[in-house]
Amino acid sequence: MTSPHAPVLLNEVIETLAPRAGDVMIDATFGAGGYTRAILQTGATVIALDRDPTVQSYADAVANDFPGRFSLLRTPFSGLAAAFADSGEDRLDGVVFDIGVSSMQLDQAERGFSFMRDGPLDMRMSANSDHGGETAADIVNGWDHGPMAHIFKLYGDERQSGRVATTILRRRVERPFERTLDLAEVVEKALGGRRGAPIHPATRVFQALRIAVNDELGELRGGLEAAEAALSPGGRLVVVTFHSLEDRIVKAFLTERTGNAPGGSRHAPVAVETRKPSFTLQFKGAREAAGAELTTNPRARSAKLRAAFRTDAAPWGRIAA
Structure with missing residues (x-):
């Protein structure tokens, strides 16, 4: 049986993120460090983000195993661009998001996420x-x-x-x-x-x-905006979602920012978009888990992965709610 903290779609994430030695990557949802470790093993540097203070022990272990190439910052998604600006790095080659509650948080009764374990009715990820x-x-x-x-x-x-x-x-x-x-x-x-x-x-x-x-949908929008602002041309954006609301936000963001938003009709024309696409899709649609992962990792059953390359166009900015 797969570890309860196993990252979903790990092989697919690493394939689309394509980290290489010398690259700088942001793992915007550090958790237990599954994606981060896989990225670091390629020789890349990782700036990890997580607003949950209980992940510190996992971060300490990663820092010990990969000295000098890993740092953890306590911030939500919306702080991604500011975190990168403060990192001292001059190029960002990739960002990965794994949206939603983690099995670690569900396992901690005192956090109040689970209806199967008695605890205070809290649910704050911070x-x-x-x-x-x-x-x-x-x-x-x-x-x-x-x-x-x-x-x-x-x-x-x-x-x-x-x-x-x-x-x-x-x-x-x-x-x-x-x-x-x-x-x-x-x-x-x-x-x-x-x-x-x-x-x-x-x-x-x-x-x-x-x-x-946790304002999860607002933070997702803020994180996508921040990734658009921080990624260098050619940088890879990879997002794994587990809920239809989240996936719709990511899909709509990429549809718009790749210049593929539907136009108006003759009855309701829309203004012509003059901004250049800030992303190009790596592939159409979403990739999903298959084979053994579906039976060994229950979280994988609802997971969808979308990915895109950053162009050299100016960022578009705020996402409509």
Whole structure:
């Protein structure tokens, strides 16, 4: 069985990122360092990013094994360009993103990501109470029905989002939510129990809360913008996603920045785009896991990889939400 921390689509990522000795690469989602180690083994230098302080032990091990060619910076995706500017390097040859929650975070009950392990209802990727930011408990105990149901539907694709929000509001009048298993049980009851469902009834609600707490979609947009600004001509952008919302953002970004956005119709013409494409696709569509990886690594089943080359055109800047 593959390690629970095994990086998804590792061979495909390294093939499309194409690191070489002397290259400078950014691993924007360091985690346990799976991609980083594979890149470093080619002789390249890696600047790793991660806003989760619990990855430090993995970073220390990598730094010990690859002295002088690795550094870890505590920053979210949106800080990528600033992190590269501060690195002292004058060329960025590649950036890789692995979007979403890691198995390490799910394994840590005290982080509050899992509906299968009891812990405080937190979900902040930047970690626990000594860091600022809204928690999952703040949302379920403080948000009104409409906004809460909206994120359950939008970020979790929960078809009964209104019913779940109503049940949460009724229960919190009696006592606030503080623990993950408490919320998971209430959501399960709101949806009528498991009844042989292939996934736990709370899966979509917990996913929605995690995305909202960490502004994951906003950070993804910010990270893509930052990579566009920082990559050198010919640099490679590689993105692995696990959720349709994330993949749509990446697909739309690359469609636009490669100059392939659809034009208007005669009824609704659009302005002619005069900016030069900032990327060219490495291949059309998305690559997915196949063969043994699908059976040994459950995360691989929903993974999609998209990749592009940076051109010498000026960056386009902000992505429309």
